[in-house]
Amino acid sequence: MPESQELHVVFGAGQVGPVLARRLAAAGRAVRLVRRSARPVDLDGVELVRADAADPAAAAEAARGAAVLYHCMNPAYSTAVWAEQLPRIQRSLVAAAGKAGARLVVLDNVYALGRPGGRKLSEATPLAPCSRKGEIRARLAEELAEAVRHGDVRAATGRASDFYGPGGVMTQFGDRFWRPALAGKKIGGVVDPATPHTYHFIPDVAAGLAALGLDPQADGTFILPCHPAESTLALVARFAAALGRPIELGRIPPLLLRLLAFAMPILKEVDEMSYQWAERFELDDAKFRARFGELAVTRDEAARQTVAWAREAFGAPAAG
Numbered sequence: 001m002p003e004s005q006e007l008h009v010v011f012g013a014g015q016v017g018p019v020l021a022r023r024l025a026a027a028g029r030a031v032r033l034v035r036r037s038a039r040p041v042d043l044d045g046v047e048l049v050r051a052d053a054a055d056p057a058a059a060a061e062a063a064r065g066a067a068v069l070y071h072c073m074n075p076a077y078s079t080a081v082w083a084e085q086l087p088r089i090q091r092s093l094v095a096a097a098g099k100a101g102a103r104l105v106v107l108d109n110v111y112a113l114g115r116p117g118g119r120k121l122s123e124a125t126p127l128a129p130c131s132r133k134g135e136i137r138a139r140l141a142e143e144l145a146e147a148v149r150h151g152d153v154r155a156a157t158g159r160a161s162d163f164y165g166p167g168g169v170m171t172q173f174g175d176r177f178w179r180p181a182l183a184g185k186k187i188g189g190v191v192d193p194a195t196p197h198t199y200h201f202i203p204d205v206a207a208g209l210a211a212l213g214l215d216p217q218a219d220g221t222f223i224l225p226c227h228p229a230e231s232t233l234a235l236v237a238r239f240a241a242a243l244g245r246p247i248e249l250g251r252i253p254p255l256l257l258r259l260l261a262f263a264m265p266i267l268k269e270v271d272e273m274s275y276q277w278a279e280r281f282e283l284d285d286a287k288f289r290a291r292f293g294e295l296a297v298t299r300d301e302a303a304r305q306t307v308a309w310a311r312e313a314f315g316a317p318a319a320g
Helices: 017-026 056-062 079-100 132-149 175-182 202-214 232-243 254-260 265-271 286-292 299-313
Strands: 007-011 030-035 047-050 068-071 103-108 154-159 162-164 187-189 199-201 220-223 249-251
Touching: 007 017, 007 056, 017 030, 017 202, 030 056, 056 079, 068 079, 068 202, 079 103, 079 132, 079 154, 103 132, 103 202, 132 154, 154 202, 162 202, 175 187, 175 232, 175 299, 199 202, 202 286, 202 299, 220 286, 232 249, 232 299
Parallel strands: 007 030, 007 068, 030 047, 068 103, 103 154, 154 220, 162 199, 187 249
Antiparallel strands: none
């Protein structure tokens, strides 16, 4: 099969999968997007398949003929759900990739790395989780590394921190941020907005995963392309500049957050990860940039794209 007709199969149609599929199709590859939901996905030139990635037989069939598989699956943000579903999904996709003779590119976060302790987080940072969700991610990373050592699969892992950008409905900058922001109302955040923190722009995440998939020798772990850490306040100021009016960002006091968590379980899940804003939390993407060059768009352009998406997604008219 000519290189231009290589089949790349993306599992997951959430925040990153469709953006990745578009990028791969634009690079001239045949692309199949696999999702469990029947929710419509607007992707010209991409084959859409419904299948359960956790079902080994279904995953193997969906991966048939693939040169590269991409694991962009991320179940509901729940420790219990992750513990039950993520190992099944990864094992199923490792087996599917092995059966197809395909490389596996895995989208991961940095929960398994734990607290930075005054250092930048990189590919060399040892696994040292300090949360239940981080422990799950660490076990998955160790299991994948073992599968690679045994020759069951060839794999690359791309790690990213917290997302923002077009399509980021399940991020801190989803509807609970943008609806009040677009209405000129104060936003009650749940983390310290003054702490420097690496955020990953969703199109850069997709571009990074595509680069790993399109390079047959890019095995191992990479921090995906990102800008140096800046505070959440600075990021929101960029949004405000793109929006053309101020965005007032507050913070729910930690004690109140813990009390609210009794009525809203998702807040308990979020609070567990608040250590990431307790000190400077910065990722180092030097290894990725040394191999692939600069893929990240400018911070201001990322803010403009995010605001344009938010206006369209949440029904606010453009300024002027």
